[in-house]
Amino acid sequence: MTLPQPPKALPCHFVIFGATGDLSALKLLPALYHLEAGGRLPGGMSVIALGRRPWSEDDWRRHLEASVRKQAGDRFNARTYRRFAERFSYLAGDLHDPELYRALSEKLCADQSCVDTVFYLSIKPSDFGAVIKQLDLAGLNRPRGLHRIVVEKPFGEDIESARLLNRLLHEFFDEEQVYRIDHYLGKETVQNLVVFRFANTLIEPLWNRNYIDHVQISVAEQAGVSGRADYYDQSGALRDMLQNHLLQLLTLVAMEPPPALEADALRDEKVKVLRSIRPIAEQSIHAHAFRAQYGQGAIEGASVPGYQEEPGVSSHSIAETFVAAKFYVDNWRWRGVPFYLRTGKRLAQKLSLIAIRFRHPPQQLFRETPLEFIEPNWVLLSLQPSESMHIELHSKQPGLGMDTRTVRLNASYRQGREKTLDAYETLLLDIMEGDRSLFLRFDEVEWAWRVVDPILRQWTRQRDFIHTYPAGSWGPPEADRLFDKLEQAWRNQL
Numbered sequence: 001m002t003l004p005q006p007p008k009a010l011p012c013h014f015v016i017f018g019a020t021g022d023l024s025a026l027k028l029l030p031a032l033y034h035l036e037a038g039g040r041l042p043g044g045m046s047v048i049a050l051g052r053r054p055w056s057e058d059d060w061r062r063h064l065e066a067s068v069r070k071q072a073g074d075r076f077n078a079r080t081y082r083r084f085a086e087r088f089s090y091l092a093g094d095l096h097d098p099e100l101y102r103a104l105s106e107k108l109c110a111d112q113s114c115v116d117t118v119f120y121l122s123i124k125p126s127d128f129g130a131v132i133k134q135l136d137l138a139g140l141n142r143p144r145g146l147h148r149i150v151v152e153k154p155f156g157e158d159i160e161s162a163r164l165l166n167r168l169l170h171e172f173f174d175e176e177q178v179y180r181i182d183h184y185l186g187k188e189t190v191q192n193l194v195v196f197r198f199a200n201t202l203i204e205p206l207w208n209r210n211y212i213d214h215v216q217i218s219v220a221e222q223a224g225v226s227g228r229a230d231y232y233d234q235s236g237a238l239r240d241m242l243q244n245h246l247l248q249l250l251t252l253v254a255m256e257p258p259p260a261l262e263a264d265a266l267r268d269e270k271v272k273v274l275r276s277i278r279p280i281a282e283q284s285i286h287a288h289a290f291r292a293q294y295g296q297g298a299i300e301g302a303s304v305p306g307y308q309e310e311p312g313v314s315s316h317s318i319a320e321t322f323v324a325a326k327f328y329v330d331n332w333r334w335r336g337v338p339f340y341l342r343t344g345k346r347l348a349q350k351l352s353l354i355a356i357r358f359r360h361p362p363q364q365l366f367r368e369t370p371l372e373f374i375e376p377n378w379v380l381l382s383l384q385p386s387e388s389m390h391i392e393l394h395s396k397q398p399g400l401g402m403d404t405r406t407v408r409l410n411a412s413y414r415q416g417r418e419k420t421l422d423a424y425e426t427l428l429l430d431i432m433e434g435d436r437s438l439f440l441r442f443d444e445v446e447w448a449w450r451v452v453d454p455i456l457r458q459w460t461r462q463r464d465f466i467h468t469y470p471a472g473s474w475g476p477p478e479a480d481r482l483f484d485k486l487e488q489a490w491r492n493q494l
């Protein structure tokens with residue numbers, strides 16, 4: 001979101017814990033490569049990749065090249081890649097073993113060309129605590145104030161563990177050193193939400209309970225659990241997606257205009273939204289939250305296994321791969337407007353969509369004409385894969401009758417050949433430049449846990465049943481029970 005001119009990236013050591021994992025291969029390494037290609041990595045910067053696999057430097061380089069080639073596609077350039085690969089070295093070891101940290105320390109000390117270090121924890125949340133303590137034991141967090149630590153989401157597993165983790169971090173690092181990532185905040189289309197709302201006088205006066213019937217936020221994925229069963233089976237979609245990405249989107253849709261476009265002013269407004277979300281009483285959870293798990297099915301015509309058949313998943317797992325929830329934001333602007341949130345893996349399409357449905361117009365004028373039953377207006381903000389905005393209006397069809405049709409005002413986010421930036425490119429550069437604007441403050445995380453905690457608690461107790469849906473569908477029809485009105489339905493298409 002915008003931000004005063006950031007300082008230039010400083011030379012640093014960039015240490016990736018979990019460098020051989022999925023996130024690293026899919027996002028971190030390609031994003032670093034693109035920054036290299038754009039000339040944004042500082043000359044003296046080195047990257048130390050840490051992983052459990054007993055790989056040689058050559059094994060690591062093969063993995064690095066394969067990951068970068070795969071994600072960069074035709075943006076891969078052999079010369080840039082050689083320069084990029086030079087920066088890397090690989091250290092194998094167990095995250096819990098002090099020996100790994102001694103070796104890391106030696107490596108860091110051997111290269112005095114730069115002193116400040118970024119520790120990027122791309123590992124299971126359950127390992128965060130161990131790594132933070134080991135960094136301290138090895139003296140790698142000192143001098144205090146200099147290094148940065150990046151923690152991937154989910155930050156904790158519930159409100160209590162999040163508080164504990166935060167306390168632990170603060171024991172060894174100052175808040176200014178801590179970067180809590182929610183990569184959705186690095187997406188340009190997500191940042192565009194603020195511009196769409198507050199730079200358009202046309203939109204903002206309508207953005208409230210007087211005109212809006214309900215809001216839907218959907219993040220649908222076609223991908224399954226991939227190779228992440230180990231983490232995902234403990235986490236489930238509520239922790240993995242809803243507590244962070246979807247609630248962040250909700251806050252940006254619902255917040256009041258901040259007094260200035262500054263990181264803390266924005267965060268203050270987002271926290272106010274989270275604090276205004278009506279807590280869900282234990283006896284109402286059934287009406288407010290729904291979970292399910294994918295079974296065997298087909299994605300784009302190819303048959304895929306069910307969740308319980310995925311490698312590393314137990315055949316009795318009840319981890320949810322689909323979650324839908326309804327929240328109310330009890331403030332003057334939103335009182336009574338339901339926010340329906342939904343996310344799932346192995347759904348029919350990849351689609352991240354914010355769909356705002358407006359109220360019916362006062363109907364007297366159109367009684368007994370076809371307009372009486374017309375679908376109200378929608379504003380659609382598509383975040384991915386299509387990056388676009390649409391407003392649906394109604395217009396009379398040319399001819400004698402009072403027949404109508406829907407007309408759409410369409411706007412693409414990008415024009416012509418404007419380049420797509422991956423969220424991680426933005427975020428990694430911010431980390432190196434010491435700009436924390438797009439990272440979460442702990443109170444945001446804490447209030448978000450407070451919103452989902454009652455659901456988590458009940459689901460943890462009820463372990464004997466979970467709805468299923470065939471892979472490649474839009475999830476079970478039972479999720480419709482969340483809607484307040486019969487005429488409300490999930491919007492699955494742009």
Ligand code: BG6
Pocket residue numbers: 221240241352
């Ligand atoms: C991650 C989740 O945070 O976001 C993944 O851990 C999910 O499970 C991913 O697939 C989705 O991100 P994006 O950017 O592809 O929408």
